[in-house]
Amino acid sequence: MDAMPTRVIEIRSGRIHEVMISLDSDGNLVEVLSENPMEELESLNIIANLPSLEGYRGPLSTRLNDWCRSVSSALQTGFVVTVDYGMEREEYYSMDRSHRLIQTYYRHIDNLSYLQHVGDQDITAHVNFSYFRELALLNNLKSLHSTNQRDWLYDLHFEEVLNVNTDGEFTSRREVALVNRLVEQEGLGGFRVEILQKGLRGICYEDLIPTVKFARDNFRIPPISVQHMAAGLSRK
Known part of the structure; x- marks a missing residue:
């Protein structure tokens, strides 16, 4: 947006x-x-x-x-998830x-x-x-939940998923540090997340949160490549 x-x-x-x-x-x-x-x-x-x-x-x-x-x-029927930087009207x-x-x-x-x-x-x-x-x-489109990227990713068990990735795909500490920027409160973690829903009744945000096991088994963090802003990153 x-x-x-x-x-x-x-x-x-x-x-x-x-x-x-x-x-x-x-x-x-x-x-x-x-x-x-x-x-x-x-x-x-x-x-x-x-x-x-x-x-x-x-x-x-x-x-x-x-x-x-x-x-x-x-x-x-379904959900719309938006991630962007912004704020509420009073601050805006x-x-x-x-x-x-x-x-x-x-x-x-x-x-x-x-x-x-x-x-x-x-x-x-x-x-x-x-x-x-x-x-x-x-x-x-009705608002289901308003939060920030840091809290949203932690609700999706970010740390557990990252630990699974570091056991295999990630071999560079620098890569892990860069991925962790996604949850830095003063950086990318401060991005606003707005979750909207349409055509659903009796649904709440907690219903969308997966179990730790599901997250570990199914979620993956994409590897960082030269196409990202961290261009020139080399694996060790």
Whole structure:
């Protein structure tokens, strides 16, 4: 969801304005704030306490509802598991997060501006999970459980599965350390996990947790290769 098209908004005088892209006299890309407020967004009441967010800037996904509708139409009964970085609405629309919710990556390096390396860098936006759950529900996808990647993987018996893998496939301590980054709370382990369900009654999250034996017998951690970000990793 972080790679979906997004609009950039900025709050001025308690009104929502869109940040547009234009050209300066030298032909360089520059940001320009729209003169008129985005009344269609204000009427949706997506953002509360507008007056207290003077100067706030952040992304607003424009395709999330379409995505939820598409997923729901393809699923008659079952589950949807999303893993992404983001937060709840209260934190998302706060001055602490202003100007910090859009990230750009050029050759896996965090860049400072989406106006640089145009067409050659990734642009991603953090997900407003409160808004996501609301749109999902409108499309008959009900939230079953909200957690983070660390806790979810531990519920799936990550440590036991890793121990099974290290007995055979993994021979490098460095590889094991890299796999463990999946559960680092300040890193990948902090990614949000949202589990949705459709068409099921009487189901709860605990029903999805396997036994330790099942996890050890059936789950495998893919080996790290040169295609991963840890390129150049050599086995010992």
